Amino acid sequence: MNDKNVSTPSLYPTLIGRKEYDWCMSSIPQPNAGGKVYSMPRGKGLGGSSAINYLMYVRGSKKDYDGWAEITGDESWGWDGMAKYFKKHQTLDHTNLKSKDPHFHPHAELEKYHGTDGPIHTSFNDWYMPLEEDFAEAAYAVTGTKKTVKDAWSGDHLGFYSSLGAVNRSDDKGRRSYAATGYIRPNICRPNLKILTGAHVTQILLDNKTATGVEFVHQRRTYKVPGSREVILTAGVIQTPQILELSGIGDPAVLEKAGIQCKVSNSAIGANFQDHVLGGLLYDLKPGVESMDALRLEEFQKAQQDAYDKEQTGVYASPGMMMGFVSYASVATPEEVKSTVASIQKNSLAKTKFEKAQEKIIVDQLTDPTFANLQTFCIPCRLDVAKGSDQTLFFGAPPTGKQQLSLLMCLEHPLSRGTVHIESSDPMAPPRIDPGYFRNEVDAKILAAGMKWMDKVAKHPLLAKSLADRELPPQDSELDTEAKRIEYVKNHISTQYHLIGTAALGEAVDMKLRVKGVERLRVCDASIFPGHVSGNIMSTTYAVAEKAADLIKADIY
Numbered sequence: 315m316n317d318k319n320v321s322t323p324s325l326y327p328t329l330i331g332r333k334e335y336d337w338c339m340s341s342i343p344q345p346n347a348g349g350k351v352y353s354m355p356r357g358k359g360l361g362g363s364s365a366i367n368y369l370m371y372v373r374g375s376k377k378d379y380d381g382w383a384e385i386t387g388d389e390s391w392g393w394d395g396m397a398k399y400f401k402k403h404q405t406l407d408h409t410n411l412k413s414k415d416p417h418f419h420p421h422a423e424l425e426k427y428h429g430t431d432g433p434i435h436t437s438f439n440d441w442y443m444p445l446e447e448d449f450a451e452a453a454y455a456v457t458g459t460k461k462t463v464k465d466a467w468s469g470d471h472l473g474f475y476s477s478l479g480a481v482n483r484s485d486d487k488g489r490r491s492y493a494a495t496g497y498i499r500p501n502i503c504r505p506n507l508k509i510l511t512g513a514h515v516t517q518i519l520l521d522n523k524t525a526t527g528v529e530f531v532h533q534r535r536t537y538k539v540p541g542s543r544e545v546i547l548t549a550g551v552i553q554t555p556q557i558l559e560l561s562g563i564g565d566p567a568v569l570e571k572a573g574i575q576c577k578v579s580n581s582a583i584g585a586n587f588q589d590h591v592l593g594g595l596l597y598d599l600k601p602g603v604e605s606m607d608a609l610r611l612e613e614f615q616k617a618q619q620d621a622y623d624k625e626q627t628g629v630y631a632s633p634g635m636m637m638g639f640v641s642y643a644s645v646a647t648p649e650e651v652k653s654t655v656a657s658i659q660k661n662s663l664a665k666t667k668f669e670k671a672q673e674k675i676i677v678d679q680l681t682d683p684t685f686a687n688l689q690t691f692c693i694p695c696r697l698d699v700a701k702g703s704d705q706t707l708f709f710g711a712p713p714t715g716k717q718q719l720s721l722l723m724c725l726e727h728p729l730s731r732g733t734v735h736i737e738s739s740d741p742m743a744p745p746r747i748d749p750g751y752f753r754n755e756v757d758a759k760i761l762a763a764g765m766k767w768m769d770k771v772a773k774h775p776l777l778a779k780s781l782a783d784r785e786l787p788p789q790d791s792e793l794d795t796e797a798k799r800i801e802y803v804k805n806h807i808s809t810q811y812h813l814i815g816t817a818a819l820g821e822a823v824d825m826k827l828r829v830k831g832v833e834r835l836r837v838c839d840a841s842i843f844p845g846h847v848s849g850n851i852m853s854t855t856y857a858v859a860e861k862a863a864d865l866i867k868a869d870i871y
């Protein structure tokens with residue numbers, strides 16, 4: 315919790331790919347996404363991935379959670395049931411805002427949607443580049459929509475603004491606020507809480523079909539610890555299904571192949587994997603226009619380091635937060651929307667009732683001009699989507715003497731599904747991760763439509779005045795046809811690492827998060843999301859955890 319690499323917000327790019335912070339796993343090659351292997355960072359320290367993430371604090375759209383309620387038939391997982399858990403985990407800290415435009419920091423419904431005493435501190439940046447406001451204005455102008463967003467954390471976030479980040483500006487000023495600082499630190503002295511770090515869980519112990527405890531390895535010795543009431547598994551979207559399968563809970567065919575005896579058949583374990591992929595444009599900035607790449611210049615870096623050391627302000631306390639949401643129906647023509655829907659229905663990969671319900675919801679969302687199907691970012695630094703499969707290279711240095719700007723576009727509700735399954739009974743071997751990127755061709759089509767919109771934003775005079783040459787795609791290769799755009803996105807994506815769904819609500823676990831077919835075993839992490847949400851997912855993970863706490867208390871205490 316005192317590690318500066320973790321606590322200094324803008325140092326997040328230094329954490330991925332390092333074994334002390336990251337489990338350093340990778341996908342299998344993705345045939346529809348450039349044939350590349352994608353790195354799959356997962357946080358290893360206390361607080362898990364919230365300790366290494368990019369701190370963007372975003373909530374999904376109301377309709378996302380209402381979709382969860384529709385798929386599962388349980389109203390309590392809809393927006394009205396979840397809203398209180400978003401508020402409960404949050405404290406909104408004060409920042410002196412420079413922008414005069416309330417839509418640039420849209421948080422008008424303070425009492426209704428924002429917490430004042432939750433464990434996770436959130437705040438607006440105290441520093442940003444002037445061209446971020448230009449981006450917002452250009453994006454509104456190109457979309458042709460009015461600034462209607464009142465509060466982007468109210469379930470409606472259609473618009474372009476500087477988001478909240480998980481940065482504390484009050485009692486731990488200028489530092490990352492995450493699961494370890496918010497939930498563990500204040501409770502660390504409780505006599506009924508024991509935390510063992512460096513322990514690797516190898517399986518859940520079962521007596522017939524009841525979870526009785528956990529087996530783990532610590533400093534090369536194997537231990538078994540009994541659970542007096544129940545076992546709660548929170549290992550995340552990759553390792554939760556891995557541990558379940560290692561324990562004999564999962565798809566019998568997968569278990570047999572890995573040499574594990576099936577104790578509880580549950581074919582939804584490890585299925586339904588979804589992620590948010592992103593494509594992007596990379597521009598050089600005109601001489602005199604600065605971006606965060608200026609941190610590579612001695613004078614700027616020193617001034618920012620001083621501001622952070624003395625006041626905990628400036629660029630080190632203000633990671634990139636300029637983003638927005640746009641509907642597919644507003645970036646595509648009505649004919650394109652129609653043809654996309656027809657293509658989804660004709661080439662549907664949905665087989666089960668659950669998958670068909672998901673698909674229906676996505677089709678409804680795609681045809682709704684007020685629905686946030688695409689998320690966009692304006693990040694003032696070099697982000698190299700050509701190397702996006704490995705984000706240690708994605709955050710590379712700009713060419714000498716240049717500063718750059720990245721415009722990113724993300725697909726929020728993919729139709730493609732992947733899997734996470736074990737391939738051996740060795741608990742130390744990482745599982746086989748197949749994200750299934752662009753398995754459904756329509757995903758590339760939707761993302762490509764977003765890229766067309768993004769290209770127009772970049773060419774709008776408000777933004778174009780700051781931009782010089784385009785590096786990606788190269789200046790001379792125009793994205794002027796759908797085929798070219800699709801080809802480009804398929805070979806130039808990265809991910810937001812918003813993995814979800816491998817122990818889905820209603821499928822793998824019941825509505826109280828209990829693993830189906832097993833007694834006294836619950837899952838509580840992002841693997842239970844039944845469908846994807848629009849925007850970054852840590853707030854939804856915290857909300858799920860807060861709801862889980864209530865469910866557990868109601869059941870056991």
Ligand SMILES: Cc1cc2nc3c(=O)[nH]c(=O)nc-3n(C[C@H](O)[C@H](O)[C@H](O)COP(=O)(O)OP(=O)(O)OC[C@H]3O[C@@H](n4cnc5c(N)ncnc54)[C@H](O)[C@@H]3O)c2cc1C
Nearest residue numbers: 362363367368369370515549550553811839840850851852
């Ligand atoms: C690089 C990156 C950037 C991201 N950026 C953002 C962002 O800007 N905004 C946002 O909202 N979301 C972001 N996310 C996503 C968000 O951080 C995660 O979705 C969220 O933290 C997931 O929470 P979780 O509880 O499901 O899993 P995790 O936070 O990954 O927690 C799983 C925990 O289980 C532990 N574990 C796993 N296996 C074992 C085992 N066998 N034995 C013992 N312990 C084990 C892990 O060490 C970890 O502590 C990002 C994620 C990553 C990886």
